Amino acid sequence: MAAGLRLGPLLRHVDWETADRATVWVEADRPCTAEVRCEAAGAGGSARTFQIEGHHYALIPVTGLTPGSSTAYEVFLDGRRVWPLADSEFTEFPPSTIRTPAMGADDVRVTFGSCRWAAPPAGEHDPIGPDALDALAARLAFDPTAERPDVLILLGDQVYADATSKATQQWLAARRDLSEPPGVEVADYEEYTRLYDESWLDPEVRWLLSTVPSLMIFDDHDVIDDWNTSAAWLAEMRATAWWRERVVSGLMSYWAYQHLGNLSPAELETDEVYAAVRETPDGTDALRAFAARADSDPAGVRWSYRRDFGRTRLLMVDTRAARVLDEDKRAMLDADEARWLREQALDGKALAGDAVEGDAAAGEAGTPGPYDHLLIGTSLPWLLPPAIHDAESWNAALCRGERGPRWARFAEDLRRRADLEHWAAFPASFDELTRLIAEVGSGPGAPATVCVLSGDVHHAYVAEPVWRDGGPDARVLQLTCSPVHNAIHTSVRMGFRFGWSRAGRRLGHALARHGRTGRPVIDWERTGGPWFGNQLMTLALRGRAADLRLEQAQAFGKRADRRHADRAHTRIVTMDERNLSKGP
Numbered sequence: 282m283a284a285g286l287r288l289g290p291l292l293r294h295v296d297w298e299t300a301d302r303a304t305v306w307v308e309a310d311r312p313c314t315a316e317v318r319c320e321a322a323g324a325g326g327s328a329r330t331f332q333i334e335g336h337h338y339a340l341i342p343v344t345g346l347t348p349g350s351s352t353a354y355e356v357f358l359d360g361r362r363v364w365p366l367a368d369s370e371f372t373e374f375p376p377s378t379i380r381t382p383a384m385g386a387d388d389v390r391v392t393f394g395s396c397r398w399a400a401p402p403a404g405e406h407d408p409i410g411p412d413a414l415d416a417l418a419a420r421l422a423f424d425p426t427a428e429r430p431d432v433l434i435l436l437g438d439q440v441y442a443d444a445t446s447k448a449t450q451q452w453l454a455a456r457r458d459l460s461e462p463p464g465v466e467v468a469d470y471e472e473y474t475r476l477y478d479e480s481w482l483d484p485e486v487r488w489l490l491s492t493v494p495s496l497m498i499f500d501d502h503d504v505i506d507d508w509n510t511s512a513a514w515l516a517e518m519r520a521t522a523w524w525r526e527r528v529v530s531g532l533m534s535y536w537a538y539q540h541l542g543n544l545s546p547a548e549l550e551t552d553e554v555y556a557a558v559r560e561t562p563d564g565t566d567a568l569r570a571f572a573a574r575a576d577s578d579p580a581g582v583r584w585s586y587r588r589d590f591g592r593t594r595l596l597m598v599d600t601r602a603a604r605v606l607d608e609d610k611r612a613m614l615d616a617d618e619a620r621w622l623r624e625q626a627l628d629g630k631a632l633a634g635d636a637v638e639g640d641a642a643a644g645e646a647g648t649p650g651p652y653d654h655l656l657i658g659t660s661l662p663w664l665l666p667p668a669i670h671d672a673e674s675w676n677a678a679l680c681r682g683e684r685g686p687r688w689a690r691f692a693e694d695l696r697r698r699a700d701l702e703h704w705a706a707f708p709a710s711f712d713e714l715t716r717l718i719a720e721v722g723s724g725p726g727a728p729a730t731v732c733v734l735s736g737d738v739h740h741a742y743v744a745e746p747v748w749r750d751g752g753p754d755a756r757v758l759q760l761t762c763s764p765v766h767n768a769i770h771t772s773v774r775m776g777f778r779f780g781w782s783r784a785g786r787r788l789g790h791a792l793a794r795h796g797r798t799g800r801p802v803i804d805w806e807r808t809g810g811p812w813f814g815n816q817l818m819t820l821a822l823r824g825r826a827a828d829l830r831l832e833q834a835q836a837f838g839k840r841a842d843r844r845h846a847d848r849a850h851t852r853i854v855t856m857d858e859r860n861l862s863k864g865p
Contacts, residue, residue, distance in 0.1 A: 282311070283358070283359065283361050284309050284310060284311050284312075284313035284358040284359050284361070284363075285309065285310045285311075285358070285363060286307060286308075286309060286310075286356065286358060286363035286364055286366075287308045287309055287310045287336075287337075287478075288307070288308040288477065288478060288481055288482065289305075289306055289307035289308055289356075289364075289481075289487075289490075289491070290305045290306065290307045290317075290356050290364055290377065290490075290491045291305065291306040291307075291481075291490045291491065291495065291542060292304075292305055292377070292379060292490065292491055292492060292493065292494050292495070293305065293306050293340070293494060293495060293496075293542030293543070294494065294542065294543075294544070294545055294546070295379065295380070295381060295382075295431075295432075295494045296381075296545065296546065297382050297386070297588075297589060297590050297591060298589070299348075300346070300348035300349065300381045300382050300383065300384050300386075301344065301345065301346045301347065301348060301381065302342065302343065302344050302346065302546055303342075303343040303346060303379050303381070303494075304340050304341065304342055304343065304542060304546060304549075305317050305326075305340070305341045305343060305354070305356070305379075306338070306339070306340050306341075306541070306542045307338070307339050307341065307356060307358075308336060308337065308338050309330050309337045309338075309339065309358055310337065311337060312329075312330050312332065312337055313329075313330055313337070313358045313359045314327055314328070314329050314330075314358070314359055314360075315327065315328055315329075315330060315339035315341050315356065315357075315358055316341065316356070316357040316358075316360075317341045317343050317354050317355070317356055317357075318354065318355050318356075318357060319343065319345075319346070319352045319353070319354045319379065320352050320353040320354065320376075321345075321346065321347060321350065321352040323345040324343065324344070324345040324346050324347070324352060325343060325344075325345065325354075326341050326342045326343040326344055327341060328340060328341045328342065329559075331558050331559045331564050332562065332563045332564055332565070333470070333533065333537050333558065333563075333564055333565050333568055334470040334471065334474075334533075334565050335471075336474060336537075338537055338541075340541055340542065340549070342546055342549075343379065346379060346381050347381065348381050348382065348383055348384045349381060349382065349383030349384070349386070350380070350381055351378050351379070351380040351381075352378060352379055353376035353377065353378050354376075354377055354378065354379055355376075355377075364377070364491070365377065371484060371488065373422075374422050374484075374488045375422055375492075377488065377491040377492045378492050379492075380429070380431075382431070382590075382591065385591070386591050387591035387592045387593075387653070387822075387823070387824060388591070388821075388822065388823045388824075389431045389432070389590040389591060389593050389822050390428060390429070390430045390431045390432075390819060390820070390821050390822075391430065391431065391432055391434060391590075391593075391595075391656065391819065391820045391822070392417070392430035392432070392433050392434070392493075392817050392818070392819045392820075393433070393434035393435070393436060393658075393734050393736075393760075393762060393817065393818055393819075393820075394413060394434075394435070394436065394736060394762045394763060394764070394765040394816065394817040394818065395435065395436035395437045395438055395500065395660060395735075395736020395737060395762070395763045395764065395765065396437070396438040396500075396502075396736055396737065396739060396763045396764035396765060396766075396767045397412070397414065397435070397438065397439060397480065397764065397765035397766045397767065398441055398444065398446075398764075398766055398767045399440075399441075399446060399476070399479040399480040399483065399766075400412040400415060400483055400766055401446070402448075403484075408768075409766065409767060409768040409815070410766075410814070410815050410834065410835075410836060411766075411815060411834040411835065411836045412483070412485075412486070412765065412766040412815060412834060413764075413765045413766060413815040413816055413817045413832070413833070413834040413853070414483075414485065414486050414489060414765055414766070414817075415483065415485040415486065415766075415834065416815075416834035416835075416852060416853040417489060417817060417832075417834075417853055418485035418486060418488055418489035419485060419852075419853075420852075420853050421489065421492075421493075422485075422488060428821075429493065430493055430819060431494070431590065432493070432494045432495070432496060432588075432590065433489075433490075433493045433494065433495045433496070434495070434496050434497075434595075434597075434658060434734065435495060435496070435497045435498075435765075436498060436500070436658060436659075436660045436734060436735060436736040436737075436762075436763075437498055437499055437500025437501075437502075437503065437660035437736055437737060438500045438501070438502040438503060438660075438736070438737070438764075438767075439480065439497060439499075439503060439539060440473070440476035440477060440480055440502070440503055441476070441502045442466060442467045442473065442476065442502060442503065442504055442505060442527075442531060443466045443467075443502060443505050443506050444466075444502065444506075445465055445466065445467065445476070446479065448479070449475055449476070449479060450465045452475060453465060453467075453472065456471075456472070462521065462522070462523050463523050463527060466505070466527075467527070467530075468523060468526060468527060468530075469526050469527075469530045470530040470533055470534055472530075473530055473531060473533075473534035474534065477534070477538050495542070496543055496588065496595070496597065496658075497539040497540075497542070497543060498539075498543075498584070498585075498597050498598075498599065498658060498660055499535050499539065499584070499599075499601060499602075499660070500600075500601060500660035500661070500736070500737060501601060503531065503535060503539075504527070504528060504531040504532075504535075504601075505518075505527065505528075505531075506700075507697055507700065507702065508601055509601055509602065509604050509606060510696060510697060510700075510702045511606055511608075511680065511693060511696060511697075511702075512606040512607055512608060513693055514697060515606060525576075528576050529569060529572045529573050529576060530572075532572035532575050532576060532602075533568050533569060533572045536554070536568060536571070536572065537568070540584060541555065543586050543597070544586070545588075548586075554567065554568065554571045557571075575602065579602045579603055579604070579615065580603075580615045580616075580617055580618075582602070583599070583603075583617075583618070583621065584599040584602055584603070585597055585598050585599045585603070585618060585621060585622070587625045589652070590822075592651075592652050592653040592654070592824075593652060593653065593654040593655075593656065593822050594625075594626075594651070594652040594654070594655050594656065595656045595658060596622060596625050596626060596655070596656070596657050596658065597658040598614070598618075598622060598657060598658060598659045599614075599618065600613055600614070600659050600660055600661050600704075601660070603615050603618040604707075608680055608681040608682070609681060611677065611681070611707055611709070612707055612709060612710045613661075613704055613707040613710035613711075613714075614710060619710075619713060622717070623717055626655065626657075626717060626721045627720070627721065628651060629650065629651025629652075629726075630650050630651060630721065630726045649726065650725070650726025650727060650728060651726065652728055653728050653729050653730075653822070653824065653825045654728055654729060654730050654731075654732070654822050654825075654827060655721060655722075655728050655730070655731045655732070655755075656732050656734055656820075657718075657731070657732070657733045657734065658734045658735075659704075659733060659734070659735050660735060660736055660737055661702070661703045661704060661735060661737050662703055662704070662733070662735040662737065662738060662759060662761045663704050663711070663714060663715075663733045663735065663759055664733070664744040664746065664759035664805045665703055665704075665705055665738075665780070666777055666779075666780025666781045666785065666807070667780065667781065667785065667786050667789050667805070668779065668780040668781075668782075668785030668786055668788055668789035669703075669705070669776075669777070669780040669789075670703075670705040670789065670801065671705075671788075671789030671790065671792050671793045671798070672699075672701065672789065672792055673701045673702075673703055673705035673706040674705050674706070674708050674711075674793065674796065674798045674801075675792035675793060675795060675796035675798055676692050676695060676696050676699075676701045676706065676796075677701075677705075677706045677707070677708060677796075677798075678708075678796035678797060678798050679691070679692035679796060680692045680693055680696060683796055683797055684795070684796070703737075708798065711801070712801075712802050715746070715801075715802050715803055716802070718731050718733075718753070718757055719748065719752065719753045720753075721753070721755070722752075722753030722754060722755030722757055723753040723754055723755075724754070727753065727754040727755050728755050728825075729755060729756065729825035729826070729827065729862060729863065730755055730756050730757070730758065730827045730861055730862070730863070731753070731755050731756075731757045731758075732757075732758050732759075732760050732820065732827075732861070733757075733758070733759045733760065734760050734762075734818075735759065735760070735761045735762075735763075736761065736762060736763035736764070737761075737763055738761060738763055738777065739763050739764050739767055739768070739769035739773070739813075740761075740763065740769060740774070740777060740810070740811045740812060740813045741761055741762045741763065741810050741811065741812040741813075741816055741818065741831055742759075742761050742807055742809060742810030742811045742812070743758060743759070743760060743761075743807070743808050743809030743810060743829070743859075744758070744759040744761075744805050744806065744807050744808065745757065745758055745759070745805060745806055745808050746759075746803045746804070746805040747803060747804045747805060747806065748803055749803070749804070754863075755863065756827075756861060756862065756863035758861060759805070760818055760820075760829065762816060762817060762818040762831070763816075764815060764816075765815060765816070765817065766815050766834075767815070769813060774813060777811055778811065781807050781811075809831075809857055809859065810831075810857075812831060812833070812856055812857070814833040814834070814835075814856075815833060815834045816831060816832060816833040816834070816856070817831075817832055817853075818830065818831050818832075819832070820861075825862065826860070826862050827860070827861040827862055828858070828859070828860050828861065829857075829858070829859050829860075829861050830855055830857070830858045831855070831856045831857040831858075832853045832854060832855050832856065833853065833854050833856050834852075834853050834854075835852055835853070835854050
């Protein structure tokens, strides 16, 4: 029987250094050779599938692309064309294309968001409204003048292992007894694959991911709610019979479906895990051993990564697996991870500073820094509403015993119930990141902007820090955008609004006094939002200029509760536009 396309294709990496290479990810239903054939002569590539738990994947290196071009491509398995699909749902979509930047290009459009619960099948009512990725796909597919992102950044909760759909629960019930833990949550690798099928087989999303490069990082729901929230939580989970398989399978599936495509062709060539899973007929054991090590010794594995888009640098930071959970040494990033972040943020800046000093001595203009814009991707916001920040730092102080064991037990329970686990819950890490941002944004070679991109909190806002000593030269912003497709309870919405209010700030100050936490090293203000809905943010970076747009998916018309069968009744609407460049 001929090989078939099970999932994909996903256009993952487009190389901005050479502008002539890309990678395309696919999942086939059996072992085969996967091939990308491009419309442009001489462009394409192929790869043999590798096997994980009976599933067959390929990350196809595409070479021979022309810088500054757009070329349509097709996917073949063992010489038979499998993409584009012949299905009537796909015949109306334009061909999937690979767009490469011009050599030396500096302009980049970055669209980002997080928290996407899979939309229901066509024709079913969607209680949480239209999907922002569906709406973006529809605009790009059917509006030839629409501006296309150069990269789509998904900041966590791409799948929900702990909040499955009714259809998935029925599928789970046919596999095992749901009265046994973990019940209607996923339990193993095969069940994780079901989540990716449900999410990425959505026709609009499937086409979108085939033609817009994507970068991803996990958050808690990709594994489980409150993942690594505390040492006590982790000890309780490890004492259960089902957790080991759950977390190992979660990390295995994240590696296969998300992380692998984050790597550049050069990184793939030297990646030991990638080599190990491909050199045997079945790479399951090699990947399982890697995932087990990643769980037992998180400091030995790096999920964070760096991407440069011309003169824009993205540092995607793992804020889940890299944590130090010992209450006396609690940190969002372990020492090696924090060192990596610092090195990548400052890479090239010292050279620019040396050049500026030399140029000044010679009476010439200084040399620019290594980048004009620094993007720090962290699934969890750095700057929260002030009252919530104070509540989290207060809670962290109580958990480590600042007010005694009774308060510590109360605080641990509250931490889990209220999800008090953002940067503010790791005060030393919050301060360290704040100091790094100030250092990066100051002095010779400073970028025009430093933007922290986050999601998680199911609403969107813009916040700007205020340094008491005047602050860095760069404009610094917290840009939070969530969800892509999910909901927020009314009580939580009210809590976030209260967190920005004067009354909320007074309550936060009272909590800080009780926890003896002191004041944060900076102040900050909300300068945009909050916005509630299914939404995406887009940064347009041109030279040292930066513009931000927030867009929401909205339904309209008498059949607005239906999805792609009624695409004309879903639109993406601009809610806010602003220039982020720092004024004189």
